[in-house]
Amino acid sequence: MTYPAPHPYPQAPVKRWWQHPALIISLLVVIPPAGIALAWLSPWSQVKKVVATVLAGLWFLTPFLGDPPKKTAADAKPQPVATQPVAAAATPPAGASTAPAAPTQSAEPLMPAVVGKPFEQAEKAVEDLIDKELAALSAYNDVPLPAAHADWTVCFQSPEAGVKLVPADANTSVHLVAPGTGCPAAKDTDLHPKPAPKPTPTPTAAPRPPSDDDGSDTSAGSSTGGGGGSVSYKNCTAVRAAGAAPIRRGDPGYGRHLDRDGDGVACE
Incomplete structure (x- = not known):
């Protein structure tokens, strides 16, 4: 019995349509999960299958690992808030008074304590409470107040601290001294008082000489002694x-x- 001679070259295995390399590569790019599955069913070597799986997996996960999409201009606009309907005011019971409630009177402001502070701070503290301006005067009669006196120190204030103020009609004032100058003991004093004038001596009358026609006693004041009177x-x-x-x-x-x-x- 004779056997046929063996073929000199081994025959290549028949490839299915789903094992074609072009199809597998296309699916790895377009649909990575399907491409990976076909790559492992193909006759590729183990190294090619691993490389194809890693690259396709990174390609598939890249969109999920990137930054979140930015909001568009339309999304950034504030959305209108739905307002709930306001319930109608409850009707007062019959017989109840419908007169409006009297408004509560706001508390009147009080004059702050500004003695010892620079005029700039005192001016802001007082003028925030009233409608008029804070008047500034010199604490000494012989020291004029310059136009720039923001750093001058307050020695006296009117009215005193704690007095109620009427914002529309309040008249406030302060007396100031220059920086480095002490405050006087009272208002309307001089920093350099003038010396008091010396009193003029009153002339005294000269002594009157004795007159021959003096109306004194005309009798001779004599005393006679025996022998040597x-x-x-x-x-x-x-x-x-x-x-x-x-x-x-x-x-x-x-x-x-x-x-x-x-x-x-x-x-x-």
């Missing part, structure tokens, strides 16, 4: 009354108060 006269009237006028220096009763011109002869 002395005589004295108060004025010329007494000398004339005694009959001794004129009286010369050395005569009894002569005195300097009787000789007005000092020529030695008195009561001439």
